[in-house]
Amino acid sequence: MTRLAARVRRVALVAVPLGFFGLFFAYPVGSILARGLAPGGHVDLGPVGRVLTDASLRGIAWFTVWQAALSTLLTVLIALPGAYVVSRFRFPGRGLVRAAIVIPFVLPTVVVGSAFLALGFRPSLGAIVVAHVFFNYAVVVRIVGGFWSHLDPQQDDAARVLGASRLRAFRTVVLPALRPALLGAAAIVFLFTFTSFGVILILGGPTRSTLETEIYRQTAELLNLRTAAALSVVQVTAVAAVLVVVGRAEGRHRVALRLRSARDTARRARTGLERLFVGTNLVVMAALLGAPLVVLLARSFATTGGPGFGFYDALGHLHANSVLFVPPVDAIRNSLVFAGEATVIAVGIGGLAAVAVARGRRGRFLDGALALPLGVSAVTVGFGFLIALDKAPLDLRTSSLLIPIAQGTVAVPFVVRTIVPVLRSIDPRLREAAMTLGASPARVWREVDGPIVARAGLVAAGFAFAISLGEFGATVFLARPNTQTLPVVIFRLLGQPGELNFGAAMAASTILMALTGAAVLLIDRVRVARVF
Amino acid sequence: MKRLAVLAVTLTMLAAAATPARAASAPPVTIRLVTHDSFAVSKSVLAAFTRQTGIKVEVLASGDAGAALNQVILTKNSPIGDAFYGLDNTFLSRALGAGIFQPYQSTQLASVPATYQLDAQHRVTPIDHGDVCINYDKTWFSSHQVPVPTSLDDLTKPAYKGHLVVENPATSSPGLAFVMATIARYGERGWRAYWAKLRANGVQVVDGWDQAYNGSFTAGGGNGDIPLVVSYASSPPAAVVNANPQPAQSPIGTMLSSCFRQIEFVGVLKTTTHVAAARKLVDFMLSQRFQADMPLQMYVFPVRDGTPLPAVFTKFAQTTSNPLSIPAAQIGHNRDRWINEWTATVLR
Numbered sequence: 001m002t003r004l005a006a007r008v009r010r011v012a013l014v015a016v017p018l019g020f021f022g023l024f025f026a027y028p029v030g031s032i033l034a035r036g037l038a039p040g041g042h043v044d045l046g047p048v049g050r051v052l053t054d055a056s057l058r059g060i061a062w063f064t065v066w067q068a069a070l071s072t073l074l075t076v077l078i079a080l081p082g083a084y085v086v087s088r089f090r091f092p093g094r095g096l097v098r099a100a101i102v103i104p105f106v107l108p109t110v111v112v113g114s115a116f117l118a119l120g121f122r123p124s125l126g127a128i129v130v131a132h133v134f135f136n137y138a139v140v141v142r143i144v145g146g147f148w149s150h151l152d153p154q155q156d157d158a159a160r161v162l163g164a165s166r167l168r169a170f171r172t173v174v175l176p177a178l179r180p181a182l183l184g185a186a187a188i189v190f191l192f193t194f195t196s197f198g199v200i201l202i203l204g205g206p207t208r209s210t211l212e213t214e215i216y217r218q219t220a221e222l223l224n225l226r227t228a229a230a231l232s233v234v235q236v237t238a239v240a241a242v243l244v245v246v247g248r249a250e251g252r253h254r255v256a257l258r259l260r261s262a263r264d265t266a267r268r269a270r271t272g273l274e275r276l277f278v279g280t281n282l283v284v285m286a287a288l289l290g291a292p293l294v295v296l297l298a299r300s301f302a303t304t305g306g307p308g309f310g311f312y313d314a315l316g317h318l319h320a321n322s323v324l325f326v327p328p329v330d331a332i333r334n335s336l337v338f339a340g341e342a343t344v345i346a347v348g349i350g351g352l353a354a355v356a357v358a359r360g361r362r363g364r365f366l367d368g369a370l371a372l373p374l375g376v377s378a379v380t381v382g383f384g385f386l387i388a389l390d391k392a393p394l395d396l397r398t399s400s401l402l403i404p405i406a407q408g409t410v411a412v413p414f415v416v417r418t419i420v421p422v423l424r425s426i427d428p429r430l431r432e433a434a435m436t437l438g439a440s441p442a443r444v445w446r447e448v449d450g451p452i453v454a455r456a457g458l459v460a461a462g463f464a465f466a467i468s469l470g471e472f473g474a475t476v477f478l479a480r481p482n483t484q485t486l487p488v489v490i491f492r493l494l495g496q497p498g499e500l501n502f503g504a505a506m507a508a509s510t511i512l513m514a515l516t517g518a519a520v521l522l523i524d525r526v527r528v529a530r531v532f
Numbered sequence: 533m534k535r536l537a538v539l540a541v542t543l544t545m546l547a548a549a550a551t552p553a554r555a556a557s558a559p560p561v562t563i564r565l566v567t568h569d570s571f572a573v574s575k576s577v578l579a580a581f582t583r584q585t586g587i588k589v590e591v592l593a594s595g596d597a598g599a600a601l602n603q604v605i606l607t608k609n610s611p612i613g614d615a616f617y618g619l620d621n622t623f624l625s626r627a628l629g630a631g632i633f634q635p636y637q638s639t640q641l642a643s644v645p646a647t648y649q650l651d652a653q654h655r656v657t658p659i660d661h662g663d664v665c666i667n668y669d670k671t672w673f674s675s676h677q678v679p680v681p682t683s684l685d686d687l688t689k690p691a692y693k694g695h696l697v698v699e700n701p702a703t704s705s706p707g708l709a710f711v712m713a714t715i716a717r718y719g720e721r722g723w724r725a726y727w728a729k730l731r732a733n734g735v736q737v738v739d740g741w742d743q744a745y746n747g748s749f750t751a752g753g754g755n756g757d758i759p760l761v762v763s764y765a766s767s768p769p770a771a772v773v774n775a776n777p778q779p780a781q782s783p784i785g786t787m788l789s790s791c792f793r794q795i796e797f798v799g800v801l802k803t804t805t806h807v808a809a810a811r812k813l814v815d816f817m818l819s820q821r822f823q824a825d826m827p828l829q830m831y832v833f834p835v836r837d838g839t840p841l842p843a844v845f846t847k848f849a850q851t852t853s854n855p856l857s858i859p860a861a862q863i864g865h866n867r868d869r870w871i872n873e874w875t876a877t878v879l880r
Contacts, residue, residue: 114747114754201739202747206700207879217702220599222868223606223626299754303776310776318774322572322829323591386603390610397612398564398592476569481591494742495570497767497831498774502746502753 006441010356014366017353017412023394024405025373028384029232035387036229047230057214061234064210067125068194071132075189076182078133078284079140085281086141087149089274090266097285098145099521102138102463104289106470106516107296108487109135109198110494111509115292116203118299123205131199134288136189138463143185143414144178146459147421149262150452151177177257180250180424184417187246191239191374191413197473211235215377232380239375243368250364257425259452293513300506304499311503312511318504324492326484328508332515335469335485338404339519342468345408347461350415351453357416358423367420371413378473381406400483406474411464418460422452462523466516486512561809562588566604566613566801568597572829573822581816587809597705598623604801605630614804615813619656619797622708625864628655633799636811640818640836648795648835650860656797659817660832663765663855664709665791666696667784669751672759681760683789684717687730694734696760697748700879702871704740705794710762711874712863713792716856727877737878751783765791765851766831769844773828782848793855796832 037043051057086098104112112131121127151174159169175182195212204210209217211231218228269275303310319325326334350370357367373381389396396402426449434444472487479488486508493505571593582588594600597618604616608630619627627633633655641649641657648658666681673680681687687696699707715723727735736758738744745763748756751771764770768782798817800810816822823834827845834841841849 110742113743117747118754201703202743206737206739220595220602221703223602305777314776319572321574321576323575323578324572324593383603383606386607386612390607395610477595481593492569494746496774497745497752497763497770499753499771500774500776
């Protein structure tokens, strides 16, 4: 009986996330690709061949890959020291810094693009890369830092005592332990920059296109589904290849570690060098992440008659008599409710998947599959929904239920990638010891894995919540007049002329920033039972 | 939990909708109007329609005009709505070619000039028009003592080097309209040479209207540095309405010789089960009440004769009775090629 129950549990661990993935991703995307590549019922891969032989399309594909690789490399290099600082050192305002770095992640690209232009950036490759680092800094800090804060500092201390240099101790002890988290984070950053849309359009200028912008153009503007499908096949193949490589690399480096409570691993900077290191990183964060945010903040108060709350006021009454108007309070509530639901979906699906990934061999496939949506064009998924989920009871096309589902889908890979490294590194001897002492499997889970996973789950939840708050690509297609979120309101305001509209958009962006910071701060504050 | 309940209710309603209605009295009908993101109407106006007819209207704003249309085309066998509004003359032939509309000749069309009625079969009904024009920042030109350009030719002169920002026609509807303006003005033979000259004169290209107007234009919201922008004839009144305090004069002017006319249409979708209700909505959109509401909601002009314009429009909007234009069929036949040629000329 218990064995049957265990088997049911094992199957459910894989089946639930896989079913979700199949229904809300694979099926719609498959449908739209089929419409493009097999319009008459028989498959014609000719367009795919054309993409690969057409010089300009090949150029687009190549540019997509290398700008993403460059952006990912720089993001990791710049954010890794930052992850170390916020996870290992105690300093005044640490909680605030940890919450604040997530803010860039939720801001609509149109808004950030305008802030970068105001800072003097002109459309160029450099502007694209800097903006990508700005957006994705938090990905590395949250995922890697979240794991780092549980690593036992005594291990590298021991290496230092044994005569290893600081660098050598990092390379031989810390880096191998961090590797799964680092690879997981880098993979997500790569997918994000690979499918980056607004940044490329605004900061790349009209001469630079990527697979993502080209798929959008071919699908939404030209309705050329054949070329769009061919480009999507190239995109999906590239993304899948990257995920397989990363998955292999992660699998090879499984190290059981002694994990500690985050509270035991952080300490004050002791030496001058350490203080300099912490200080430098905080300055980098302030300049890189802070400057564009300050531009938006300043603009939201810069009314014609001098600094004031005029734009915030305008947010409440501008267009108040229009059917598409939502009072700011309602937009905030919509944002919070959808983000809350999306977080529940993401943590539920992602949590189950994480356990399956950490335990089973088939897990690696699941891990890669769930990350795939990050690497596939939003317009492909969106248009896929339209043609695939069109029959009752699955006709969710005009239901507001799709909003948290879409947002949750985007957040699932973060949840998986935050929890899996932690789960994998729990020393199996701990479990075995508990079993030997007579604990049931459920009890082992509750007492050994549970508390650590709960902490990682909270980190993941905070991030999932932030992602959902800022999600725009899917939400703008799905939102109805009464279900508009803050990013949708910002987008609509920016679509209309006049300084009040622009100022009100800046005010709404500032509210979104504050809301994100507060939400992440709050979630980070939730304490789980102390581990060990 | 609540959402699950909502789902359950939705499913029940869907099931109910699938079974033929047995009740004798007509239940209140809800129809869905698929449209673009720029759609707006006063709450009171739409409420009046519901009061008069018992028909509720759900608005589905689904991306820009092109994306919204393509969604309707893709879903024509299992439609997401009953009527589609926001189709313009640059997309008209694609929509008609896809066969998504059913004919309906509203009696209200008697009050609409024939120049707006582009489909003889009345599969689509004109609702409004807007002119895409070059706008200029009055303050910039007077303080820099540069004369305001008056013709498209002027824009290629050294005095305006680097002073014009346009939208990419591949991604922006005003951007496309302005390319059409140059094709209408210089013809198939000359328009690419004109753009080559604009390019040599430092024309800036951005992705969309928002980046051009709010980001690059000196009189937009975001302190840009370019005093000429492709926008609309309604931007000058909009700049007055959406400012606090409202200026006595609009800070923005319109270069009338650059204007290209966009006409927007509504159509009843072929597959709707609410034909009568959708037709009533078309009638209502042509009524004086809806037509008079549009200028301040969507910054477009009514097509119905004798519709009073708001004071800010009569005071600050300059329009031309003779805009540049190209027949819709010709646009439909050539638009993709024109966009590709424009890209090759200006961006490559």
